[in-house]
Amino acid sequence: MADPESYRPATGTIPTQPGVYRFSDAAGRVIYVGKAVNLRQRLTSYFADPALLHFRTRTMVRTAAKVEWTVVRNELEALQLEYTWIKQHDPRFNVKYRDD
Structure with missing residues (x-):
């Protein structure tokens, strides 16, 4: 398991806009x-x-080795992109719903 400090981005480099993030x-x-x-x-x-x-x-943070993000224009775009990436990647730490 990785030490989260080894991949933690500097706070000032993270945008304050809406977006979607991925832990890998x-x-x-x-x-x-x-x-x-x-x-x-x-x-x-x-x-x-x-x-x-x-x-x-x-556990998820300790399992991860990298975090990336994508800035979007608004919350609706963030919701749509999150949904698309969850379907595409089937991440093990995201909750799975019966109707997915």
Whole structure:
């Protein structure tokens, strides 16, 4: 498992616009896809004190080796892109719904 500090982006490099982010493991597989109204605010929450994170989230952050994001124009575009990437990559840490 990777140390989240090894791939944590500098806070100032993360945009404050809406967008979609992907966590990938060392093999390059997408393991989680999420959306945010403010990418900086959302992504920095993943790198908080691990004891404050839910077990599943903590495991995902430790399994990941890279985080990337894509800025979009608004929340609707973020929702659409998140849905597309979840369907495309079938990330193991995203919740799966019966009607998916």
